[in-house]
Amino acid sequence: MILAVETATTGFLLARLGAEARRRWSRMLAEHELAPHHFAVLMSLDTAGPAHQQRVSDMIGVDPRNTVALVDLLHRRGLVARGVDAADRRRTVLSLTGPGAELLGRLREQVETVEAAMLAGLPEPDRRALHDLLSRLAATV
Amino acid sequence: MILAVETATTGFLLARLGAEARRRWSRMLAEHELAPHHFAVLMSLDTAGPAHQQRVSDMIGVDPRNTVALVDLLHRRGLVARGVDAADRRRTVLSLTGPGAELLGRLREQVETVEAAMLAGLPEPDRRALHDLLSRLAATV
DNA sequence: TATTGTTATACTCTATAACTATA
DNA sequence: TATAGTTATAGAGTATAACAATA
Structure with missing residues (x-):
């Protein structure tokens, strides 16, 4: 895959590689009839509780507004639970169910395999450096 | 913007930040009635000739197949020219027109402003390191 | 009055299938 | 037979507007 690397901006490279990562996630998750965003919801609940x-x-x-449909699907499949926050009854509290956590574990393994393939062209120290920089940027944006 | 940084994979961060970059590009380019991909076409022609x-x-x-419509719009606006490759007449050769190059110059300035805002949370050496890592990854994927 | 979640809807982006003209 | 470009179209993703319940 040849890219306009020389004059490409950082944002362009992020968008370009982000789309590629999403495509690879997509193909893998399609086997489980899930979209990348569904997996992202599960992952975020596992992280944040x-x-x-x-x-x-x-x-x-x-x-x-687009999260509603994502959660609806996961809820229908029994992967996440919806509760009402007692302190503020406008709020819905989402949490992973047992089956949700169990599926997430298996998905995470497959995602890591897919990502390893995409990042294989970069030596290990650089992969770690990239992950670190992205994490820090994500925390500020 | 809080992110599931701790357990997020590199691919997730790429997709997440790439989508954010695309949103910011989008808002800026909408003033010129262009989409991110239109700008990307102009930029790639400027780089590759x-x-x-x-x-x-x-x-x-x-x-x-999705590039066709992108080029159609740019061609209608006189920003890119379509030619036929004499050596292989199946091929269409795209090139920047004068107005196309001129508009690209102005767009690039605005894009750089938008991206600077998004990357502001990262110190300059880290921004450079990130750009370098993304470029090298892009060349391999 | 402001915020959380929600619906309906329109719009954009991406992917599946198949055609044409050249090679 | 294979490839570059194209069309049509369905599906997934995203954004605009407005509403009910609660704060």
């Missing part, structure tokens, strides 16, 4: 729907939306970068 | 449509597709990561 039970969280309000809006918090989840922020974490995965999906607008709250 | 006259190029076959399929080469452009590879560079910007858009499927050739």
Whole structure:
């Protein structure tokens, strides 16, 4: 894959490689009849613990109105539970169910395999450096 | 914007930040009635010089069939020229027109402003390191 | 009055299938 | 037979507007 690397901006490279990562996730997750965003919801709940729907939306970068359908599907499949926050009854508290956590574990392995293939062209120290830089940028954006 | 940074994979961070970069590009380019991919086509032609449509597709990561409409719009606006490759008449050679190059120059400035804002949370040496790592990864994927 | 979640909807982006013209 | 470009179209993803319940 040849890219306009010489004059490409950082944002362009992020968008370009992000789309590629998404495509690879997509193909893998399709076997489980899930989209990348569904996996992102599961992953964010595993990281943050039970969280309000809006918090989840922020974490995965999906607008709250588009998060509704994502959660609906996961809820129908029994992978996440919906609860009402007693302190603020407007809020829905999402949490991983047992089956949700179990599936997430298996998905994570497959995702790591797919990503390893995509990042294989970069030596290990550089892969770690890239991950670190992306994490720090993500925390500020 | 809080992110599931701790357990996020590199691919997730790429997709997440790539989508954010695309959103910011989008808002800026909308003033010129262009989409991110249109700008990417202009940028790739500026980098590679006259190029076959399929080469452009590879560079910007858009499927050739979806590139057709992108080029149609740019061609209608007189920003890119379509020519036929004499050596292989199946091929369309795309090139920047004068107005295309002129508009690209102005767009590039605005894009750089938008991206600077997104990357502001990262110190300059890290921004350079990130750009370098992304470039090298892009060359291998 | 502001915020959380929600619906309906329109729009954009991406992918599946198949055609044409050249090679 | 294979490849470059194209069309049509369905599906997935995203954004605009507005609403009900609660704060």
